[in-house]
Amino acid sequence: MAEGSALEVATAFLEAMVDTSRVDAAERFLAGDVHVIINGTTFSRAEYLDRLETSDEQFEMVDVTIGTSLTAGRRAAFTQELLIEHRGTAYGVEPGHERFTECAASIVTVEDNLITEIEITHDPTATLEALGLLSADPTTEKLRDQYYEILNRVLRHNLRNKLNVILASVETFESDPDAAAATIKEKTAGLLSTVEKAQKIEQMAIDTPLSPTQFHVTDTITEVLDQYERHHSVSCRCVCPDESLELRSDRSLFQNILEETIQNAILYTNTETPEVTVTARPASGQGVVELEIEDNGPGIPESELEPLRQDQETQLLHGSGIGLWITKWCVTRLEGQITFGTEKEPTVHITLPNLGH
Template sequence: MSGDAPFDLSPRRVALIYAAFGFLWVATSDSLVAGLPNHDLIQTVKGWLFVVLSALLVYVLVDRSQSELDRTSEQLESTLAHTSVLHRILRHDIRNACTAILGYAELVEPRDDADANTDPVEAIRERASRLVEVSDEVALLRTVELAEGNEVDVDLTSAVTDAVEDLEMEYPAVQVSVASPETLVARAHPALPRSIAELLDNAVVHSDCDDPEVHVGVWQLGEVVGVTVTDNGPGIPDAEREALLSGSETPLSHTSGVGLWLVRAIVDASGGSLDISTPKSHGTVVTVSLPRPA
């Protein structure tokens, strides 16, 4: 997304610009050619020149107006996609968590048939913590949408290093390998480090292996830089992959969490692209591509 300030190109402003141009042209050109020889020929040339310049002016104004319309349409599509995600979160994630909390709360009450293998207090704490996480992710999703166009320089190597340290601290069993240069800067949304951490966390949380493995690559290809995260998990279902890459959700195609949608929103706000693939029967490869600083 461009960081340029919007310019009002309403029909009234376009008409005023064209009227001002026509008035200045007539006032100045007539006085300039009044004393010249071949007056009739010059007037004819002047008329054709006015037509050409008028056409160029109209083209520039219409092109600028169309660019603003395209930008507004893109923002609207992004907002509608985010609204769909938030609606699904309220309908599914939060409702299920609250239902589970109510169920575990009943277990706290003295009952003869209570499940001895379940710690209801710990279960309630986990569900409540998840609600807090979802709330934070939703708030960040909205912040990302409002801050589009405010890109900064982000060191991908430092962002990956910090994310890996946090991941290994939270999941000691995970095996992480990193391939990256000493430093590599991208032009991106300020929340880009959060998206990298989200990708690493997603790779471990959804793994079906006792010893999950994650490989992170930081790379550069011409004027494009990026981060690739590869895991040995079960892979992202086709429906979720389709929803994430298309940027829209349907009742038959929706993602199971807000985390990857947050990644998608941050990458879009950075002017980058997101690619998800499952090259083998097991595992997922997620690639974030971003522009280099000018």
Template sequence: MLGRDCRFLQGEGTNPETRATLREAIDDERPASVDILNYRCNGQQFWNRLTVAPISDADGEVTHYVGFQTDITDRKIRERRLEVMNRVLDHNLRNKMNLLAGYADLLRSDLDDPDALKSVEVIAETTDDLMRIATAARKIDHTLSAPSPAATSAGLRGGISQLASRMRDRYPAATITLSLPEDDSLDTTVVGLPTAIEEGVENAIKHNDSPNPAVDVRVERRSPEWLAVEITDNGPGIPDHETRVLDRGETPLTHADRLGIWLIYWVVSKAGGEFSVDTSAEGTTLRLVVPANP
């Protein structure tokens, strides 16, 4: 569309604030990128990722503008679908599960028949399980939806020390050891990394049937640009189907029962790092290798 103003693609549903953002950028002679609702000639709506940038001559005077457009309709639909599903998990499902749990408690107090009580316990356990899934889904959404900090880094060393203290208070029977490099605050801008480490540590304790669970958290700075985190436990190991899906994806026959492993995987992948799992009957080691400042 050489020489044409892209405004002819706009229509009734185009957000005025988006238009204003583009206009201000052009007036200030600076680049801008926006998601904008556009219209085809037949009236069909579609979403564009529009990037506009000024072009200057040899004297530094802006003479033209170049625009790049990418159809992101599928992405927008997917984002909206996720928003709806998150609301369902956060509100509808949680409320329904609370209702079921309340009625299960009422039935439990009124029943004397052992078989009937056993059925009520199954209802209560299933309700608790669904509530945990909903909570895990909300946690994943909250962690991965956090905006990437432009240049603000946080000291991972202090966060891990606080995490160990919380876990010891929460699980007194567990032994948690830390191996951290000296004189290094382990600054990083990886979004969600403390949450991923906490997920790995807590899952290692909760899914360990030993009376004395043991978890070791080791952090190394393999180079100035990369951090490596290892979480090792003495638990029974993670089932093969839980780790296989990380390489092959979810299928009707293979799926992860716990969302925590996906949270860790997505945090590391978002940062451009590598996540691996070594597991056996003697225990499991989770390895998270990430750039310190992606």
């Protein structure tokens, strides 16, 4: 085969991605010792093929257009616009938006009609991963599946019930306006709370990339507890024998865990003033923090805990809200472990590791 220019080989490579698949094209055009550099990170041929294989399971390149190009010897630099089609359902892909375009810029080095180096300065696969649309991590996929399952139940069951109560109260407004107004206000607040929690899941527990930072555990816990004492009828206490205790984790998700467990303590209490104690200490194992959240209530009902243990909800088995799921999802994303308290022992146990850079 006559040796083509670097741009001709690169163009044939991209067209093969459209005609066959990205994996087939890569196997055909990439040299065995190729270096693939994506946003500054270098991948071997095998590693890049793994990325493409994962992407091909969900996304297909429909078309490609080469834009501005420059060739110098065995190297070519060019921009390209990719038309990509999503094959199934994924978080963030709305009906009718299954096709979308991604622009990328590449520099390729070619020898004997094989690409020996390719540098991608903007990679659609990396963009999809950052959006949470593509992941080879089964934990992330499981969280996304649970998100849809729980949100579907909340929208169909909880919201419908609250709306029915509001409509019934409107009909009785003339006969007992004070009672009807109080009921409408209560149920409307519940609806707003549910929507806010759903947004919290979307923004914090599913698609937002983690942002690990080093922070003081005691200061962070105290900040959350003080906020709840100011705005709720609740008594909070932080017990941290080692005030210098630090954790490298996503601070927002850490705060979210505390907020949801405190809200659950308020929700399930039968006392006039809920009392919540958060204890933090180093756990066994280097770089691990153990949290215990205890309250003076009767504990979380078994009917609320069973779906969490089974990792799913059904029409016959579901809890009344999504706060417990938010807590569990956040702990899972932070690579931790959680054990919910029972009606006999109302203490939530959480262990969290230090996250990498």
